[in-house]
């Protein structure tokens with residue numbers, strides 16, 4: 001049987017986190033009434049002049065730095081011409097021959113411990129299109145469309161990889177890794193389900209003994225990395241079967257259908273890709289000199305790989321625990337804030353990945369959206385460490401702070417959770433228990449050491465769980481041994 | 485000039501189709517001639533030796549013209565839709581594509 005190799009390249013569009021559009025001062029917030037976040041510039045009315053949003057340039061450069069790209073000292077804008085009603089001007093302003101970033105990469109860790117070096121060809125700045133609302137149930141049976149230009153000209157970066165990816169698994173991992181990097185860099189919300197991050201796939205298949213790449217198919221309409229994974233698996237199989245049966249793959253764009261789990265050929269016009277790019281005369285070139293580049297680089301936060309490395313090698317967390325923290329920026333930030341005040345990494349990680357993660361799952365919330373305060377939590381951990389409060393009470397205090405905020409010390413006091421660690425007070429409790437439990441005491445003295453556990457339990461019960469168990473054990477042992 | 489056929493009939497029709505333009509026979513001939521003369525001028529320019537000359541990407545001696553990322557005024561929706569040939573509620577209305 002012929003073996004086949006799969007070659008995959010990915011294209012991402014990420015909406016930049018600016019307050020305003022790329023060439024005008026309309027707001028970028030989603031959710032407004034249709035056609036209310038528009039102005040003469042983003043509607044493409046005659047006689048207007050676009051002016052570039054400086055922050056969009058900075059975010060694009062930041063994305064480039066985060067993805068190990070070269071930053072172009074000189075870049076410029078071009079018009080990509082095509083007619084589609086989501087594009088009010090009849091062209092999209094983008095960057096064609098001179099993108100703002102080029103030649104980057106992500107080193108993707110593979111399951112077997114090796115690394116896949118996936119090259120990034122380019123990152124360019126461009127404007128988003130509007131949204132078309134169709135009149136019928138399905139696009140096929142609608143007779144007209146209702147364009148909403150609120151999203152038109154929201155700044156985007158397009159990130160294009162080289163065809164260095166070889167499987168559905170790698171493509172999904174690459175996507176997730178890229179998403180996390182952009183999230184850490186703070187350049188985009190990267191919410192695939194809301195369209196602030198989009199991914200298209202270019203895929204071809206060829207027999208293993210053939211040097212030339214196979215015919216490339218583009219897959220669109222992928223709304224999650226799970227869809228990316230499934231669509232690649234489907235398309236890989238479809239193309240292999242075509243080739244194995246003596247057929248050939250047609251170069252085309254196919255749409256992923258989430259419900260049926262298939263890709264379908266998209267009807268397209270033959271001229272669809274004749275974009276007749278030419279330089280945008282209304283926008284002047286962008287020059288990023290060393291000083292500006294250094295200023296932007298200065299603002300770049302710690303990235304996921306660096307944080308993972310720091311958690312493992314500096315703080316001694318396991319690879320797994322570090323990975324679990326790094327994958328959620330709010331969790332990782334909270335970890336750092338608590339660790340500064342309570343520098344026992346393993347303990348902090350256990351609480352975060354245990355009880356706090358459970359509470360987050362139950363309430364379907366992100367850690368930065370709940371009232372739990374890092375310094376109060378650190379105080380709680382130090383009280384546990386001192387033996388001033390036991391583990392079970394600490395969990396109750398944590399839950400209360402998680403739901404309502406508040407100060408750990410006040411909650412401990414309000415519940416009467418302070419653990420009895422005063423040896424005088426405990427000694428009295430121990431003596432009472434010894435008198436009330438003559439049989440276990442006799443058993444212990446006869447050599448049944450297991451009776452000690454029962455006696456510790458009795459003291460705990462009598463103090464409603466507030467006794468310091470280690471001290472109780474010690475006091476009991478002392479009393480039982482001495483009076484023997 | 486037109487007999488020199490700098491631009492072919494096929495090219496002219498292709499460009500017209502991309503621009504969503506439909507021409508009569510006479511208009512097409514006229515367009516081909518005019519486009520041809522523009523292209524001919526370009527051929528003249530291409531004869532110039534540009535060795536050692538940096539490519540021009542923009543005609544203005546300006547770079548880095550920016551605006552701050554601060555929200556400004558938007559157009560009231562009624563005004564935004566004022567020139568729309570067709571509308572429905574708060575939206576433009578256009579024929580379905582594809």
Ligand SMILES: [Zn+2]
Nearest residue numbers: 024026039042
């Ligand atoms: Zn606008």
